[in-house]
Amino acid sequence: MSTVRVRIAPSPSGFLHIGTAKVALFNWLYARQTGGAFILRLEDTDADRSTEEFAEAMCEGFRWLGIDWDEGPEFAGQPEKGALGPYRQSLRKELHRREAHRLLEEGKAYRCFCTKEELDAAREEAMREKRPPRYAGTCRNLSAEQIAAMGDRPFSIRFRVEPGETVIDDLIQGPVKVDNKEFDDFIILRPNGEPIFHLAVVVDDGTMKITHVIRGDDHLTNAARHVMLFDALGYARPKFAHLPMVLDEHGKKYSKRLHGANVLDWRDDGYLPETLVNYVALLGWTPVEEGRELFTREELVQAFDIDRLGKSAAKFDLKKLQWINGQHIRRLTPEELRDRVLPILHRAGLDTSGKTPEWLAHMAAACQEKIPTLNDIVAYTDFFFAEPSHYEEKAVKKQWDKPDAAERLEHISQTMASVEPWSAEAIKVAFEALAERTGNPLGHFVHPARLALTGKSVGPGLFELTELLGRDAVVERLGRAIAFIQHGMETQS
């Protein structure tokens, strides 16, 4: 029985960010690999910015990626899971408050009567004078009499940072030593009784028995504060692993407003969830098996190794993502591909109701090796569901602007009218025979035919496409194309 307990603790103040997804994935992989528990905790203490819609959007992102949690809040009709809840930070305030007051009683924290205005002014002044903006310690050593004299003036609670050195034994960064002099006494509870992030995370991680805190390295410095709090509160210190962040293609922080910051943007763009999972996993992790880059979610669980995490930030590379997507699309069965692509076809306004599931699976198979994203299916197959609305201009010039163009299509049409059986293989043989008989290369007939049947110059293999289209449609479309060449060339713009 594994005792590993890890968590993802997003603040529901936006969609699921690509960086959060990375952190979640590594936590999830570690949990799944060790047989431990993966916990979702919503850090919604900032009521102004946290909304239920965001919480749902975030969960939808996780669901799409296939990152499921063993313990977490109630969501979308699902009841809360787990024995150490509640899993919304906002519902744990009472506990946070109690722990803050416990520290106060134990002398590990103290009352601070400074007002926000005073503190803000002091910080600004320090910044202006290029001094480290730290709390001056005004209320650090107030006597009982002085405190009593404050009457019922509101106060915040500050953690008392003791002199010494704090060491974070980070699984990724190695031991990180920080002199406690670098930290001032930080506030853990606001005058209104609301907990501050540092207190809330530590209390929650401590009481939820988190064993490994795997998160973004923007928290590395905070980790020292957290370690001090863990110790002061008497909780077992978790192990830490601070992951490098995900940068955009220019090497900047992946801004929320950038397309792709929301993992669901990628779904909308036609990427498979397994692609995102695979790609993000490679951002900072390399398998022992050298050269291997393609993994399913399950294979990642097997291969993942927390010791092989990199230390530096990685830029997001769309081209690599596209390549991985193509690879994963090829690994789908035709039926799986069909099922994933059908909603996209429908959204594009194509009516697939006239086709059987088997036919649609064949169609999917014909495109499988060609489409970089699921969305490309539309351009590759729309002509199956509707007559080509027009012929690609450049292709018309190249293929049909020849004296014998109509004649060639006529040959093809006659051939197609009599091929038996109506199969891609037989159609291929017929085309080859036609080419040979007339002493032409195969392309001499294939290219004009493609244009006649699809209106385009690129698409699925011609013979498969021809079979799928059916003899009647093929002969009819060839006829139209011949008519177009004979009468319509000059009217086409």
Added chain:
RNA sequence: GUCCCUAUCGUCUAGCCCGGCCUAGGACACCGCCCUUUCACGGCGGCGACACGGGUUCAAAUCCCGUUGGGGACGCCA
């Protein structure tokens, strides 16, 4: 300003901890060739990096120091 983290091809990275096997390996991208009914796929080849400067050493991508670049923390945000 102080402190912390980080730095190998354009990009993701292997190698670094335990110096020599590194004339630095792979992948994506790019270029060329081959395959080929288009587009892809696939195959072959090419281009292409140890940020800089000092040490230590017979020997440094690998160890040490500094510089520079990037990121982060220093909030009654999370």
